[in-house]
Structures are given as structure tokens and as C-alpha cells.
Amino acid sequence: xxxxxxxxxxxxxxxxxxEGEQGSAERDRRMSDWQRVTVALFRIYRPIAAWxxxxxxxxxxxxxxxxxxxxxxxxxxxxxxxGFGSKYWLGIVAVMLISMQLRxxxxxxxxxxxxxxxxxxxxxxxxxxxxxxxxxGHAVEYVLLSLxxxxxxxxxxVSVSGAIGEFGHALPANLAFLVTGAAVTAxxxxxxxxxxxxxxxxxLVPISVAESLFNFNDGAEVTTRFMPYAVALLLSLAAxxxxxxxxxxxxxxxxxxxxxx
Amino acid sequence: MIELRNLTVRYRHTVAIDDLSLxxxxxxxxxxxxxxxxxxxxxxxxxASFRKASAGTVTIDGVDPFEDAALMAxxxxxxxxxxxxxxxxxxxxxxxxxxxxxxxxxxxxxxxxETFELSTRKRISxxxxxxxxxxxxxxxxxxxxxxxxLDEVYLGMDAVARTTFYRELLADYLAQPRTIILSTHLxxxxxxxxxxxxxxxxxxxxxHEDADELKARGVAVTGPADAVDAFxxxxxxxxxxxxxxxxxxxxxxxxxxxxxxxxxxxxxxLGPVGIQDLFVHLTSGHPELEAQR
Amino acid sequence: xxxxxxxxxxQIAKGIKDDVLSGALKEDxxxxxxxxxxxxxxxxxxxxxKGFAQLVDEGVLYKKRGIGMFVxxxxxxxxxxxxxxxxxxxxxxxxxxxARMIGVPVEEIIxxxxxxx
Numbered sequence: 135x136x137x138x139x140x141x142x143x144x145x146x147x148x149x150x151x152x153e154g155e156q157g158s159a160e161r162d163r164r165m166s167d168w169q170r171v172t173v174a175l176f177r178i179y180r181p182i183a184a185w186x187x188x189x190x191x192x193x194x195x196x197x198x199x200x201x202x203x204x205x206x207x208x209x210x211x212x213x214x215x216x217g218f219g220s221k222y223w224l225g226i227v228a229v230m231l232i233s234m235q236l237r238x239x240x241x242x243x244x245x246x247x248x249x250x251x252x253x254x255x256x257x258x259x260x261x262x263x264x265x266x267x268x269x270x271g272h273a274v275e276y277v278l279l280s281l282x283x284x285x286x287x288x289x290x291x292v293s294v295s296g297a298i299g300e301f302g303h304a305l306p307a308n309l310a311f312l313v314t315g316a317a318v319t320a321x322x323x324x325x326x327x328x329x330x331x332x333x334x335x336x337x338l339v340p341i342s343v344a345e346s347l348f349n350f351n352d353g354a355e356v357t358t359r360f361m362p363y364a365v366a367l368l369l370s371l372a373a374x375x376x377x378x379x380x381x382x383x384x385x386x387x388x389x390x391x392x393x394x395x
Numbered sequence: 396m397i398e399l400r401n402l403t404v405r406y407r408h409t410v411a412i413d414d415l416s417l418x419x420x421x422x423x424x425x426x427x428x429x430x431x432x433x434x435x436x437x438x439x440x441x442x443a444s445f446r447k448a449s450a451g452t453v454t455i456d457g458v459d460p461f462e463d464a465a466l467m468a469x470x471x472x473x474x475x476x477x478x479x480x481x482x483x484x485x486x487x488x489x490x491x492x493x494x495x496x497x498x499x500x501x502x503x504x505x506x507x508x509e510t511f512e513l514s515t516r517k518r519i520s521x522x523x524x525x526x527x528x529x530x531x532x533x534x535x536x537x538x539x540x541x542x543x544x545l546d547e548v549y550l551g552m553d554a555v556a557r558t559t560f561y562r563e564l565l566a567d568y569l570a571q572p573r574t575i576i577l578s579t580h581l582x583x584x585x586x587x588x589x590x591x592x593x594x595x596x597x598x599x600x601x602x603h604e605d606a607d608e609l610k611a612r613g614v615a616v617t618g619p620a621d622a623v624d625a626f627x628x629x630x631x632x633x634x635x636x637x638x639x640x641x642x643x644x645x646x647x648x649x650x651x652x653x654x655x656x657x658x659x660x661x662x663x664x665l666g667p668v669g670i671q672d673l674f675v676h677l678t679s680g681h682p683e684l685e686a687q688r
Numbered sequence: 689x690x691x692x693x694x695x696x697x698x699q700i701a702k703g704i705k706d707d708v709l710s711g712a713l714k715e716d717x718x719x720x721x722x723x724x725x726x727x728x729x730x731x732x733x734x735x736x737x738k739g740f741a742q743l744v745d746e747g748v749l750y751k752k753r754g755i756g757m758f759v760x761x762x763x764x765x766x767x768x769x770x771x772x773x774x775x776x777x778x779x780x781x782x783x784x785x786x787a788r789m790i791g792v793p794v795e796e797i798i799x800x801x802x803x804x805x
């Protein structure tokens with residue numbers, strides 16, 4: 135034990151740790167936690183969304199080409215897949231947000247409250263984006279198709295009011311699927327098995343309301359059932375808001391469990 | 396100061412932590428010891444805001460950590476299973492930490508990744524058990540959280556990797572002291588790092604002691620059976636063994652100078668009892684000890 | 689490098705005392721800081737600090753604020769006289785007890801010592 139005077143060796147051992155103090159990354163403290171969550175989620179899902187949309191573009195292009203040789207289409211493929219199909223994709227994203235991202239964020243020191251707020255903003259923006267993408271892509275599709283074929287009468291017309299209508303029908307549906315996807319997942323995450331199934335029933339309300347009110351006919355034109363659009367919109371948003379309240383109650387003090395593996 | 400008062404954590408059919416009270420001054424390295432199912436992870440989960448207490452209070456410097464943004468941002472809780480998704484790459488897991496953790500040191504993380512030979516391109520699912528644990532260690536150390544909780548993070552790591560982990564942990568603690576709570580089953584190899592030891596058993600606190608004090612609490616008395624019997628009468632005996640006419644009794648409780656002299660005079664040999672042995676004895680259900688708690 | 693026979697901080701203290709006695713550590717020389725100590729032996733710095741505190745109490749070390757721990761100027765002499773006092777009780781008596789137990793007569797010990805100069 136006569137190495138007490140060998141301070142050089144001890145310094146070497148400590149030296150490595152002392153270096154780190156200069157290397158600390160400066161964090162942008164101007165952002166609040168929920169904003170960090172939103173930014174992080176965009177970074178995560180942007181490439182996934184790009185893949186999804188890229189595939190849709192390919193599918194729609196290929197299908198349109200095939201159709202143009204067989205018989206001109208009387209539907210807007212883009213409108214069907216993106217305009218009315220995005221909601222399913224967004225529903226899956228919501229499932230992933232709760233089943234995968236919630237744990238990662240809490241494990242990195244983000245509160246559940248901040249996560250819900252950040253994810254909420256992210257979801258709202260995503261819902262808006264895809265709701266806009268419907269009519270915009272529809273217009274592009276119309277322009278491209280009319281260059282090469284004679285579009286039949288059934289093809290949904292492109293107009294400003296039509297675009298607003300397409301947007302106005304997609305948005306409440308997108309929001310409803312996001313909230314329901316999250317609430318159903320949160321129910322199972324928190325309660326497990328049977329109780330999760332029971333909680334699923336109120337969690338499905340936003341989707342049920344949106345799906346029954348907003349629809350598109352055979353010609354891929356948007357319609358509102360049972361009541362005028364404005365009333366339907368309010369009702370749907372209210373149902374979605376109720377679902378969001380349920381989601382908040384489920385998540386705000388949920389235990390972050392280990393995964394089975 | 397971390398204060399737990401009458402903390403109770405209940406699951407559907409079990410009570411994991413039962414009316415536990417504890418004061419933990421910050422800035423120390425704590426060893427949390429307990430058998431499987433003793434409630435260690437539940438206790439740590441509550442501290443880290445991963446779980447809400449069923450009853451009782453938890454405060455860190457007077458504030459309840461549950462859902463407190465500031466405290467959560469300053470706490471790192473590493474569990475034996477990595478809190479990351481199988482499909483993510485190591486780089487993505489590090490991204491999260493970099494984006495979200497206030498005192499994240501990216502350069503340090505890079506050095507640790509090299510030390511533990513982890514590739515950032517691999518997916519979590521492609522990592523071995525030991526590599527996942529090593530990644531957990533990288534995240535835990537580079538997070539530089541003022542409260543760093545490492546719950547059996549060494550699982551799957553070989554002896555070399557574990558030694559590296561302890562060395563890095565101590566080096567960083569010396570450079571930037573913080574509160575570190577290590578929960579472990581491999582007690583002897585890391586006991587030297589502890590300043591204090593906490594033992595819990597079946598949801599209750601068994602002891603919370605200075606590590607050096609605890610080491611001095613156990614004595615192994617060996618010698619002729621009669622002499623040993625005479626000496627240990629009236630003392631707390633944790634266990635005993637007999638071989639022929641020789642008996643060895645493990646005592647719990649300090650022996651002062653005169654006791655030691657008395658033992659030696661009677662022809663008895665006194666030996667030390669390591670923390671691991673003490674832990675085993677203290678948590679195997681000893682009625683004599685219930686009175687001591 | 690540390691065994692279980694006594695608390696680590698006491699073994700640290702004894703090690704430093706041995707070094708002072710042997711001359712490996714000179715009087716008024718600075719000893720390693722608790723952190724350097726901890727890193728070198730892979731122990732908690734508080735344990736090293738306890739060992740140092742004990743030595744300060746015993747007058748073997750003294751602290752220079754802001755600089756570190758130093759060996760006391762009279763440490764060697766002090767330790768030598770302490771160990772001398774205990775020499776017969778701690779070293780010689782056990783040796784004699786062992787000699788008695790195995791039957792080595794004192795005369796044999798004396799003649800052995802006679803040749804040890």
C-alpha cells in the first residue's frame with residue numbers, strides 16, 4: 135500500500151472525467167418542455183410520413199396509368215387514399231405515440247403533462263397537414279390526369295368550395311382518429327385486458343361520431359349526413375374533445391411499466 | 396434531501412412498499428439492497444416519478460417529484476430493461492437524450508460509447524443483453540442527472556464491462572458529485588463505492604446505515620462449541636454452523652474491545668462478515684431481528 | 689487490497705501510518721486528496737475522508753485550507769513512540785502465547801534473538 139505518493143496515476147484516472155465539463159452540450163433553454171416534445175415528434179415522424187406519402191404517390195400514379203389504359207377513373211384515387219385514408223394512418227400514429235413514445239419521453243425526464251401537450255400540438259398540426267394534403271393533391275391529380283385523358287363526369291370536380299369541403303370533412307375525422315387511437319391504447323396500457331376493453335367503448339366515441347356524420351359518396355364527393363355541416367362539425371369536435379379529456383385522465387398519472395422483454 | 400414518509404405502493408393484489416420512511420441526504424452514493432420482490436424497483440419508480448405512490452409522501456428538497464417538470468428533468472432512472480423501443484437505432488435513443496436532457500454531455504457519451512464498444516447504427520433489438528445494459532450505463536452517466544438511479548443496470552454485462560462501469564461511475568461522481576442510487580445483487584464487487592447502504596425486505600426498511608458502520612456490525616465467532624455457546628449467549632445470532640466439535644456463529648452487533656479480548660481469551664477466533672453475508676442473513680426471515688428494527 | 693478484517697477507512701489510516709513510519713511519506717509532505725485516493729483504490733471518497741479525519745484527530749495529518757492534507761512534522765516520532773508502547777502487548781505477548789502453545793521454551797527464543805543483531 136505504498137503507492138500513496140503516486141498521485142500522477144490517480145490524476146490520470148480523474149483526468150478523463152474532468153474533461154467532460156468542457157464538453158457539456160448547451161441546451162436551448164428558451165424552449166419549454168412541451169415544445170421540445172413537439173419538435174422531437176416531428177423529427178421522428180417526418181421520415182415515416184415521407185415514406186407513407188411517397189408510397190401513396192407511387193401507388194396513385196401507377197394505378198392512374200393503368201386506369202387510363204383500361205377505362206378512365208371516375209374517382210379521385212388521391213382523395214380516397216390521402217383525403218379519406220390518412221385518418222387511419224394517423225390513428226396508427228396515435229397508437230404509437232402512447233405505446234412507444236410516452237415511455238421514451240418520460241424516461242428522458244419529460245412529464246406526462248408536457249408530453250400530452252406537445253403530442254397534442256403535434257397531432258393537431260399533423261391532422262391539419264393531411265387534411266390540406268387531400269384537396270391539394272386532388273387538384274394536382276386533376277391537372278395531371280386532364281392532360282392525358284378525358285375525365286368522365288363522375289370524377290369529383292376541383293373547385294375552391296370543393297377543396298374547402300374536402301378539407302372540412304377530413305379534419306374532424308383526422309382529429310377523431312388521433313384521439314380515439316390514443317385513448318384506446320392508453321386504456322389498455324393503464325388497465326390491461328378486460329378493463330381496457332371496457333374503457334375502449336367511450337374511447338371509440340370520437341370515431342363513431344365522425345364516421346357517421348362525415349362521409350363520401352360513390353363519386354368520392356364529400357357529404358354530411360343527418361344534419362347541416364356546421365352542426366355536424368361542432369358535434370364531432372365536441373365528441374373528440376370529450377375523448378381527449380378521457381385520454382388526459384388515463385395518462386396524467388399512469389405508471390410507466392417495463393416492457394415484457 | 397430526499398424524504399420518504401409512510402410511503403406505500405400497492406398493486407392490484409400486493410403491497411410492494413409498506414409504510415416506509417427514509418431520509419436520504421443528497422450528494423451521496425447509496426447502495427440499495429433487497430431480494431427479488433422486496434420492493435426495490437417500486438421504491439425507485441416512485442422516486443423517479445415513473446409511478447405514483449399509493450399512500451404517504453415523497454419529497455425531494457420539499458417538492459413532490461411526481462409530474463414535477465423540474466425534478467423529472469433532473470432525474471435519471473435506468474432499469475434493467477432499457478426504456479427504448481426495439482426498432483430504434485442506438486443513435487435514435489441517444490437523440491432523445493440529447494434533445495430532452497438538460498445536462499446531457501454528448502462528448503462524454505461519445506467517449507463512453509467507444510469504451511463500451513457500442514455502434515450507433517445498430518438497432519436495439521440487435522443488441523445483446525450486455526450491450527443493452529452498456530447503453531443504459533452510457534445514458535445514465537452522460538445524462539449527468541443530479542439524481543441518478545441505476546436499478547440493476549449491469550445485467551448481462553461481463554466482469555470487464557462491469558468493472559469499466561464502476562470505474563466510469565466513480566470517476567464521474569468524483570468530478571461532478573451528485574446523488575446516485577445503485578440497486579444491485581452483486582453486492583461485494585461494488586460495496587466499496589457505497590457511502591450508505593439501504594436494505595429493504597418485503598416492502599419494509601431493514602436498515603439505512605453508513606457502509607463502513609454496517610461492515611463493522613457483523614462478527615463471525617469460531618471455536619470449540621461450548622466456548623462459542625457461552626460467548627454468544629444473550630447476543631443476536633444470525634446463523635451458525637457446526638463441524639464436529641467446532642461451531643461458527645455469525646453475530647449481529649458490534650463487539651467492543653473488552654468483548655474481543657474476552658473472546659480471544661476463551662480461545663475463540665473472530666472474523667469479519669462482509670456486507671453480502673450480512674444482507675443474506677438479515678433478509679432471510681430472522682425473528683431475532685424483528686425486535687432490532 | 690482491502691480485506692474484511694477492519695473497516696476500510698481504518699486500513700487506509702494504517703497504510704498511511706505505515707508509510708510515514710517507513711519514510712515513504714515524509715513529514716510536511718502532501719498526501720493524495722480524498723478524490724485521488726478514491727479513484728486510485730476505487731472506493732467512495734467519503735471512506736477515504738474518514739480515514740483522513742481519523743489521522744487528523746490522531747495528529748498524524750494536518751489540513752492546509754484550500755491546498756490539501758499534509759503529514760504532521762512530528763508524525764513519525766509520535767507514531768514510533770505509540771507503536772513502541774504497544775510493541776510488547778501487541779507483538780511480543782502473542783508471540784510468547786504461540787510459543788507456549790507449541791512448546792517452544794523461552795531459552796530457545798532468547799538464543800535465537802541473540803543471533804539476530
